[in-house]
Amino acid sequence: MSITNTRQGSLRLVDATKIHSRGAIYVAQARIRTMMKWIWMILAIAVANPVLYLISVGVGLGGLIDKHVGAAGVDGVKYLTFLAPALLAQAAIQGAMDESVFPTIEGFKWHKTFYAMNSTPLTGSQISVGVFLAAFFRTIYTVLLYFGVMWAFGALESPRAWLAIPVAIFAGISFGAIMQSVAAKLENENIFFVVLGRFIMMPLFLFSGTFFPLSSMPFFLQWIGWISPLWHATELGRYLTYGHVITPAMMWIHVLVLTVLLFVGLYLSARIYSKRLAK
Amino acid sequence: MSQSLISARGLTKKFGDLTAVDGIDFDVSRGESFGLLGPNGAGKSTVMRMIGATSQRDAGQLTILGKDPEKHGPQIRAHLGVVPQQDNLDMQLSVTENLYIYGRYFGLPRKFVKGKIDELLSFAQLEEKRDSKVEALSGGMKRRLTIARALVSEPEILMLDEPTTGLDPQARHILWDRLFRLKEQGVTLVITTHFMDEAEQLCDRLVVMDKGKIMAQGAPAGLIKDYSTKEVLEVRFGADRNQEVADALKAMCERIEELPDRILMYTDDGEALLEKIYASGLHPKTSLVRRSSLEDVFLRLTGRTLIE
Numbered sequence: 001m002s003i004t005n006t007r008q009g010s011l012r013l014v015d016a017t018k019i020h021s022r023g024a025i026y027v028a029q030a031r032i033r034t035m036m037k038w039i040w041m042i043l044a045i046a047v048a049n050p051v052l053y054l055i056s057v058g059v060g061l062g063g064l065i066d067k068h069v070g071a072a073g074v075d076g077v078k079y080l081t082f083l084a085p086a087l088l089a090q091a092a093i094q095g096a097m098d099e100s101v102f103p104t105i106e107g108f109k110w111h112k113t114f115y116a117m118n119s120t121p122l123t124g125s126q127i128s129v130g131v132f133l134a135a136f137f138r139t140i141y142t143v144l145l146y147f148g149v150m151w152a153f154g155a156l157e158s159p160r161a162w163l164a165i166p167v168a169i170f171a172g173i174s175f176g177a178i179m180q181s182v183a184a185k186l187e188n189e190n191i192f193f194v195v196l197g198r199f200i201m202m203p204l205f206l207f208s209g210t211f212f213p214l215s216s217m218p219f220f221l222q223w224i225g226w227i228s229p230l231w232h233a234t235e236l237g238r239y240l241t242y243g244h245v246i247t248p249a250m251m252w253i254h255v256l257v258l259t260v261l262l263f264v265g266l267y268l269s270a271r272i273y274s275k276r277l278a279k
Numbered sequence: 280m281s282q283s284l285i286s287a288r289g290l291t292k293k294f295g296d297l298t299a300v301d302g303i304d305f306d307v308s309r310g311e312s313f314g315l316l317g318p319n320g321a322g323k324s325t326v327m328r329m330i331g332a333t334s335q336r337d338a339g340q341l342t343i344l345g346k347d348p349e350k351h352g353p354q355i356r357a358h359l360g361v362v363p364q365q366d367n368l369d370m371q372l373s374v375t376e377n378l379y380i381y382g383r384y385f386g387l388p389r390k391f392v393k394g395k396i397d398e399l400l401s402f403a404q405l406e407e408k409r410d411s412k413v414e415a416l417s418g419g420m421k422r423r424l425t426i427a428r429a430l431v432s433e434p435e436i437l438m439l440d441e442p443t444t445g446l447d448p449q450a451r452h453i454l455w456d457r458l459f460r461l462k463e464q465g466v467t468l469v470i471t472t473h474f475m476d477e478a479e480q481l482c483d484r485l486v487v488m489d490k491g492k493i494m495a496q497g498a499p500a501g502l503i504k505d506y507s508t509k510e511v512l513e514v515r516f517g518a519d520r521n522q523e524v525a526d527a528l529k530a531m532c533e534r535i536e537e538l539p540d541r542i543l544m545y546t547d548d549g550e551a552l553l554e555k556i557y558a559s560g561l562h563p564k565t566s567l568v569r570r571s572s573l574e575d576v577f578l579r580l581t582g583r584t585l586i587e
Contacts, residue, residue: 115363
């Protein structure tokens with residue numbers, strides 16, 4: 001005879017099948033709740049960044065460039081039009097990365113919250129996908145906000161400028177997914193942050209054809225662009241927004257690189273999360 | 280018939296060359312308060328992680344709620360409430376939010392969780408802190424919140440890993456009182472501790488662990504009866520003289536244990552033994568007669584004290 005116990009609601013209420021299909025959503029909801037504690041900071045950065053870039057590089061440097069190159073423009077268009085897709089993709093990458101790297105380190109190391117999640121029916125894979133979804137969400141609104149600021153600055157003369165939005169988001173989540181898997185592997189984050197800032201993010205930003213076409217770089221430095229999701233997204237964005245010339249083969253390569261990064265990142269993150277939690 | 284909620288046979292876990300849990304057997308029945316007592320590094324937390332269906336065994340059998348954790352981790356965890364050794368609350372969220380998101384991880388309906396929160400805040404005596412950030416809570420409050428959080432799904436088994444380590448005496452007593460209430464309500468508890476008073480107060484039955492092995496198991500009173508005498512006389516002769524008198528003392532009682540600062544003498548009548556010592560012409564600097572405890576059981580079984 002079993003002892004009846006009125007307190008054991010888990011028997012009645014917890015539905016393992018439901019958690020199986022929706023666990024990642026629960027994690028994402030919790031992450032977004034935490035994100036909302038910092039939302040004004042996040043939004044301020046998301047607005048301040050484009051404002052600063054558009055004034056200094058876009059208006060200042062752009063004015064100078066446009067005056068000297070004349071009607072020919074850079075890549076056939078005004079400098080700001082040339083720059084816009086790159087800035088947008090860069091903002092997406094930064095937002096996605098912040099929202100996948102920091103929560104991952106916090107979850108495993110700083111507050112060990114992933115271990116708390118994993119003591120519920122949630123699995124390592126669901127936790128990793130949940131963190132990714134929250135980063136995805138932040139990428140979307142960061143890009144939209146950035147786009148809005150660009151519009152206010154008159155940086156969007158092409159009627160197809162909005163096509164840069166999905167491309168930028170795509171680049172953001174691809175890079176975010178990869179960085180999430182790297183962060184999940186980390187034992188010592190201090191060195192990682194130094195390397196990430198100085199030797200990864202900065203060179204990628206400067207050497208991905210962001211401010212000038214990659215072809216103006218010495219050939220031996222162009223490889224940085226080839227491996228950079230930012231360059232692939234920038235090329236795609238320029239192609240879609242103002243008709244920057246790329247071969248169909250290159251277009252597919254850009255799409256393929258971003259897709260592969262995304263799926264490899266998602267797969268590795270799920271795997272590394274599960275393994276590390278089971279240790 | 281008592282129903283076995285947890286059953287382990289030859290349970291083993293290795294970390295490289297280290298065998299953290301070395302082929303142990305035990306059962307936990309429904310409604311029972313079961314303890315794992317042992318010093319730090321005995322393998323208690325590793326056992327907890329295996330019962331918690333997050334860390335997998337390397338050998339042996341383990342059944343939790345009739346299921347194998349290797350195959351049904353999420354289904355088992357759906358019915359467990361886990362209080363880890365280190366509070367892993369979300370520091371950026373409020374007390375209420377921590378309970379809410381945790382309830383949602385179990386897929387519990389929003390309405391149910393919201394109703395449950397008030398009950399849990401009252402249980403954990405945290406009503407006044409409901410909107411405070413977790414960061415601002417004291418150690419005892421964080422601990423109570425972690426326990427409240429584990430109860431949000433009304434689990435069948437509540438697992439507590441070192442529930443009162445690091446708390447001051449008052450906070451410990453508040454916590455014991457809360458755990459005692461749960462026990463009275465019939466919640467199955469699995470507790471690890473290296474405090475013998477905690478084990479005596481909270482556990483119906485316990486296993487004594489050392490170096491990954493089970494040294495003995497039974498009810499606290501039974502263990503004391505089996506492995507120790509009714510009373511213990513603690514005497515001190517001063518650090519350098521303890522050694523000298525040890526042989527003389529050994530002849531006067533069943534068994535003695537020499538600790539760095541004192542000698543424990545096992546007997547059924549402490550006062551009578553003390554008189555005998557005085558009569559023999561020895562004069563201890565201090566003496567104390569007390570009941571035997573689980574500490575003495577552990578000392579007998581391993582030759583070491585629980586807290587080193």
